[in-house]
Amino acid sequence: MSDLLANLNSxxxxxxxxxxxxxxxxxxxxxxxxxVLTTRIAWLIxxxxxxxxxxxxxxxxNKAAKEMTARLASLVPINVRGMWIGTFHGLCNRLLRxxxxxxxxxxxxxxxxxxxxLSMVKRLLKxxxxxxxxxxxxxxxxxxxxxxxxxxxxxxxxxYDNYTQKRVELxxxxxxxxxxxxxxxxAELLLRCYELLQRNEPLRAHYQQRFRHxxxxxxxxxxxxxxxxxxxxxxxxxxxxAVGDDDQSxxxxxxxxxxxxxxxxxxxxxxxxxxxxxxxxSHGNILAAANAIIKNNRERLGKNLWTDAGEGEPIRAFEAYxxxxxxxxxxxxxxxxxxxxxxATQCAILYRSNAQSRVLEHELFTKxxxxxVYGGLRFFERQExxxxxxxxxLLGNPDDDTAFLRVVNFPTRGIGARSLENLxxxxxxMNSSLYNAAASLTGKAGQTVGAFIRLxxxxxxxxxxxxxxxxxxxxxxxxGLAQHYRTEKEGQERLENLDELINAAxxxxxDDGVVMSVxxxxxxLASFLxxxxxxxGEHQAGEGQEAVQxxxxxxxxxxxxxxxxxxxLEQGLFPHENSVNEGREGLEEERxxxxxxxxxxxxRLYLSCAQTRMLHGQTxxxxxxxxxxxxxxxxxxxxNKRAAPEPAWSGRAGGRGAGTGTASSGRASAGYAAEPMPGxxxxxxxxEHAKFGIGVIVATEGRGGDARVQVNFGGCGMKWLxxxxxxxxxx
Numbered sequence: 061m062s063d064l065l066a067n068l069n070s071x072x073x074x075x076x077x078x079x080x081x082x083x084x085x086x087x088x089x090x091x092x093x094x095x096v097l098t099t100r101i102a103w104l105i106x107x108x109x110x111x112x113x114x115x116x117x118x119x120x121x122n123k124a125a126k127e128m129t130a131r132l133a134s135l136v137p138i139n140v141r142g143m144w145i146g147t148f149h150g151l152c153n154r155l156l157r158x159x160x161x162x163x164x165x166x167x168x169x170x171x172x173x174x175x176x177x178l179s180m181v182k183r184l185l186k187x188x189x190x191x192x193x194x195x196x197x198x199x200x201x202x203x204x205x206x207x208x209x210x211x212x213x214x215x216x217x218x219x220y221d222n223y224t225q226k227r228v229e230l231x232x233x234x235x236x237x238x239x240x241x242x243x244x245x246x247a248e249l250l251l252r253c254y255e256l257l258q259r260n261e262p263l264r265a266h267y268q269q270r271f272r273h274x275x276x277x278x279x280x281x282x283x284x285x286x287x288x289x290x291x292x293x294x295x296x297x298x299x300x301x302a303v304g305d306d307d308q309s310x311x312x313x314x315x316x317x318x319x320x321x322x323x324x325x326x327x328x329x330x331x332x333x334x335x336x337x338x339x340x341x342s343h344g345n346i347l348a349a350a351n352a353i354i355k356n357n358r359e360r361l362g363k364n365l366w367t368d369a370g371e372g373e374p375i376r377a378f379e380a381y382x383x384x385x386x387x388x389x390x391x392x393x394x395x396x397x398x399x400x401x402x403x404a405t406q407c408a409i410l411y412r413s414n415a416q417s418r419v420l421e422h423e424l425f426t427k428x429x430x431x432x433v434y435g436g437l438r439f440f441e442r443q444e445x446x447x448x449x450x451x452x453x454l455l456g457n458p459d460d461d462t463a464f465l466r467v468v469n470f471p472t473r474g475i476g477a478r479s480l481e482n483l484x485x486x487x488x489x490m491n492s493s494l495y496n497a498a499a500s501l502t503g504k505a506g507q508t509v510g511a512f513i514r515l516x517x518x519x520x521x522x523x524x525x526x527x528x529x530x531x532x533x534x535x536x537x538x539x540g541l542a543q544h545y546r547t548e549k550e551g552q553e554r555l556e557n558l559d560e561l562i563n564a565a566x567x568x569x570x571d572d573g574v575v576m577s578v579x580x581x582x583x584x585l586a587s588f589l590x591x592x593x594x595x596x597g598e599h600q601a602g603e604g605q606e607a608v609q610x611x612x613x614x615x616x617x618x619x620x621x622x623x624x625x626x627x628x629l630e631q632g633l634f635p636h637e638n639s640v641n642e643g644r645e646g647l648e649e650e651r652x653x654x655x656x657x658x659x660x661x662x663x664r665l666y667l668s669c670a671q672t673r674m675l676h677g678q679t680x681x682x683x684x685x686x687x688x689x690x691x692x693x694x695x696x697x698x699x700n701k702r703a704a705p706e707p708a709w710s711g712r713a714g715g716r717g718a719g720t721g722t723a724s725s726g727r728a729s730a731g732y733a734a735e736p737m738p739g740x741x742x743x744x745x746x747x748e749h750a751k752f753g754i755g756v757i758v759a760t761e762g763r764g765g766d767a768r769v770q771v772n773f774g775g776c777g778m779k780w781l782x783x784x785x786x787x788x789x790x791x
Contacts, residue, residue, distance in 0.1 A: 064102055064135060068095075075334045076100045078301070080109065080273075082328035084321065085303040088365045089350070089659035090341030090620070093303050097275055098128050100301060102135035104273055112138050116271040116293065117145040120278045121618075122594060125150065128277075144271070148286050149246055150594050152253035156244075157590070159263065163256045166242040168456045168586050171593035175441070176462045177201055177245045183461065184234055187488045195230065204231050208247035209315040211254065211285045241459050241493060254289045268296025279304030279324065283315040287323070300328060306361050307354050310614060310653045321361060335363045339659075341620055343372025345695050346665050350658040353690045357648045365659075374697035376666045379684065383416070383628075383673040387423040389699075390625050390668065394608055395429060397623060404430060406622035408609040410657050412634035416627060417610055424608065434611035434619075440592050444545060444554040448561055449592060451535050455520050456586050459493035468494075468512050471544040475512070479505035515539070528584040529566040536562070564592075613657045624661035626654075629669040630682035654687045667691075671742070672758075681756055741769060747788040752779060 065073060072092060075085050076099045087093035101117060104110050119125045125146045133140045144151060153171065156163050172180065181197045181204075184190075207217055214232035219225035238244065244252060257264045274294055276282070279302040282290075294300050302324050309318035325333065339347055347365045354360070380386035394407050409420055417433060424431045440449070447470055450463040458464075469475040482505060487497035495516075498509045519538060523531040536542050536558050545551035545558070568588050609621065613634075628634055635650035658665065669684050741747070741757055748754050755773035767783045781788070 064099065064106060068099070069338055071334050071336050071338075072096050072099075075301075075336070076103050078332070078334075080299045081332050082300050082330075083302070083332040083334065084279075084325055084329045085301065085334050085336060086361055086363050087303050087305055087336040088339060088363055089305065089308060089656070090339040091336035091365075092340060093277070093305075093336060094124070094127065094131070096336065097277055097301075097303055098131040098135060101132055101273075101275065105136050105138065110272050112140070112143050114270060114272040115143060115145075115275070116151070116273070116298075117143070117275045118151065118277065118290075119145070119147055120281055122147060122150065124277060124618075147594070148289070149249050152249040152289075153590055153594065155253050155267075156249065156256070157586075159256065162260055162263065163252055164239075165244065165252070166457070168242070170243045170453050170457050170460055170463075171249070171590055172238075172243050172245040172462065173440075173593050174201070174246070175446070176243075179462050179465070180237065180243075181234065183465070183484070184230065184237055187484060188230075188233065190230070195227065200227060200230060200234075203227050204234055205245070205247045206315065207231065208245075208251045209283045209285050211251060211288060213251075240491070241461055242457055243460060243462070250285055250289060254285060254292065257289075257292050264292065265296065267293060268298065271298050273301070274298050275301045275303070277303055280306050280309035280318055280321055281311050281316045282320045283317055284320075287317070287320045291327075300324075302329075307357070307363070307652055308617070308656050310617065310649065310656055312649050318359070325361070333361075337363050337365055339365045339367045340369075341662055342367065342659060343369055343663060345371050345373065345375055346658060346661050349375055349665070349691045349695050350655050352692055352695075353651060353658070353687055354655045356690055357651055358644070359648060373664055375691070375695050376664070376699055377688070377696045378666065378668045378699045380668060380670045381672065383419050383670045384423070386627060386668050386670045387419045390420065390627060390666070391423045391427050391429060393625075393666065394623075395427065398429075402623060404606050404608050407625075408611065408616065408619070408621040408623070408660065409625045409627060410611060410613050410616050410660065411627050412613055412636055412653070413628070414612055416633075420610060420627070424610075430607040431610055432607040434609050435615040442554075442557055444541065444557055445561055447541055448532065448536055448539075448558060449589065451516075451519070451539050451541075452532065452585060453589060454495070454516050455523065455531075455535070456589060458495040458516065461487075461494045464494045467539070468509065471540040473508055473512060475505070475508045479509065483509060528569050528588055529562050531585060532565050533562050613653050616660050617656055620660055620662055622662050623664045623666075624657070625666040625668065626657045627668050628673070629667055629685040629688055630673065631685055632680075633673070633682070634685055635687065651687065667696075681758065741783075741788065741790065747771060747790055749773070749779075749781070749786065749788055755779075 065076065068076060072095070075083070075096050078100075085093065085096065087096065097117070101115055104115070105112055117125075117128060119128060129140050129143070129145050132143075132145075144154070146154070156165060156169075160167050160169065178197055178201055181200050182192065185192050185195060185197060185200075207214075214228055214235055217228045217231060219228045238248065257267065271293055274290065276290065281304070290300065302321070304321055306318050306321050309316060309321075312318070342350075342365075344367055347367055348371075351364055378386070378389055380389055390409060394404075394409075397407060398404055411417060411420070421431065421433070440446075447467055450466040453460050453463040454467070465480070468480070479501070483494055483497060483501060486500045487494045490497050490500070495513065498506075498513050501509050515538075519535055522538070523534055526534060542555065542558065545554045565588055568591060569584060611619075613626075626634075631637075632640070634654070635647055639646035639650045667688065669682065669688070671682060673680050673682055741760070746754065746756050749771070752771075752773040755771040757769050758772050758778070759770040761768050768780050769783060769786070769788070770778060770780050771788070772778050
């Protein structure tokens with residue numbers, strides 16, 4: 061037991077050894093929350109307070125669930141495979157597989173990922189002759205999912221106008237189509253599970269009595285329905301340990317309710333709040349900047365990160381003339397870092413908007429620096445994988461219209477759009493699946509579609525007694541996918557991906573057998589298909605390659621790097637104008653996003669902005685982000701090109717003169733040094749002239765008495781003005 065609790069700091073030890081009570085653990089970035097969670101579970105089991113099957117541990121990613129399971133296996137001598145550790149969706153899938161009859165689902169029900177759901181909605185609109193410009197499919201998907209995440213079915217949805225009423229009707233049609241095809245989208249998994257437990261008292265009582273301790277990771281990311289689901293399971297007296305960080309709640313656009321943490325404090329934990337504030341990741345100056353920014357948020361439970369690792373290097377700040385200039389600075393700096401021995405994989409460039417990556421990628425390519433866009437096309441989202449999975453889904457559930465449409469004419473079988481339209485019309489009239497309606501087609505269309513149906517039936521018979529990897533290998537060959545990609549100009553990579561799918565199936569069976577997370581219900585193929593849907597997007601191509609990492613700040617959540625560049629720190633971009641327009645709530649979410657970005661850095665942090673930026677094909681004049689003014693001047697080391705203007709945030713909000721200089725190594729960082737801007741003016745600043753009126757500064761040149769600025773005065777055009785005589789008044 062002493063080994064189990066060794067090396068825990070005081071708050072961590074307090075959290076791990078809590079008596080059976082509800083508690084809220086406020087775990088700051090890099091404070092060891094995963095260690096606390098797993099050690100808490102191990103401590104409960106080791107002390108005999110609960111058996112392994114009495115634990116329910118909920119995470120937000122499959123990666124986190126696997127990490128927790130692996131750590132737990134190293135702490136206690138038990139078989140962790142049967143434990144209920146997983147994501148909300150994964151655990152609900154497991155429960156629904158075990159009780160599919162009570163839930164009103166077919167045994168082999170399939171899970172729709174976001175792309176499949178969008179495809180289904182498009183088909184629905186087409187079958188009903190609905191104008192998809194008036195009712196955009198993506199917006200309708202969001203409407204449906206948002207209602208489900210609030211626990212609201214179409215029958216309970218409220219409509220305050222004719223447009224919303226029509227969307228509610230389409231929601232009802234979508235529900236009917238999903239039930240007919242025997243499929244469930246991600247939001248449906250949780251809602252269906254919640255409804256099952258809510259209405260089935262014996263089943264609810266069973267799970268309430270089984271799970272005596274419920275532990276929830278990343279509690280700040282829970283939505284309304286997830287919190288209600290947890291409350292339902294905790295209704296039998298289970299003790300809930302919620303671990304989260306309200307300062308890192310950045311998924312409001314996905315339905316996350318940061319207010320759930322305050323609600324949990326009120327509903328359950330009372331004074332049982334423990335703050336994990338010691339950070340084991342970042343140096344002191346980085347944490348000081350993060351603390352300084354996040355303290356400006358009003359609605360927070362409050363904590364202050366600290367470290368005993370020392371202050372470390374100052375935070376480097378750079379203002380570029382343009383987004384291209386910013387990209388050149390960042391990439392030049394990274395090349396210097398790599399030459400100094402920093403691994404490329406430990407250099408990350410973060411941005412608020414994915415549109416920012418283009419110029420960065422161009423500069424990386426031009427300079428010959430290997431890079432990877434983290435969060436790019438994932439394994440299970442690649443075209444060839446989606447095709448193979450569609451064939452496999454049809455083996456398990458021929459009524460899956462989304463899978464049917466994906467591969468009915470791939471590889472090409474001469475089935476035209478008109479034939480498919482006729483088939484969909486027949487299926488709609490018959491209220492049946494496309495597969496069952498295929499027999500109604502006559503002529504050439506009946507022959508070609510009939511041949512596809514016979515292919516699927518043959519594949520089902522031929523694979524009946526094969527192991528899972530053999531099933532997939534057989535389907536890839538006999539469906540024509542392998543031959544199609546063999547003849548494709550760039551098909552080798554796709555063939556390698558199909559081989560990897562077979563490897564994934566072999567690993568799935570060898571590691572976990574056919575039970576995985578469904579307790580034997582549905583067989584190996586159904587289990588693997590569910591596993592693939594739940595895992596979709598979590599495995600990145602090129603893992604392990606030495607390359608600079610590019611990603612959005614949202615994608616960076618949960619990651620850490622030795623060196624981090626936060627680019628595009630301009631007002632309207634970060635914080636984003638859409639969020640700022642939402643008022644204080646939107647701005648506070650942006651500030652939490654900035655807090656997350658800063659705390660990804662372990663040793664060195666760069667902040668950069670551009671005076672002009674190309675966005676959506678237009679040049680935009682930019683003002684520095686207000687977040688830069690929230691960082692104390694003494695933490696910053698300002699870097700600027702030689703003979704360039706001073707950073708625009710110098711002298712603003714109390715002044716930024718302190719900290720200007722070159723890198724601590726003695727070299728001017730990547731050829732950049734600090735220089736003052738004439739007259740304190742800056743590019744992007746609005747000014748007024750006695751003759752020409754109001755304009756905006758777009759360029760500067762020279763120093764001292766020779767300094768000039770170029771100003772766009774709108775109707776009066778562009779003017780170069782000598783500062784000595786211009787007498788411009790800043791606005």
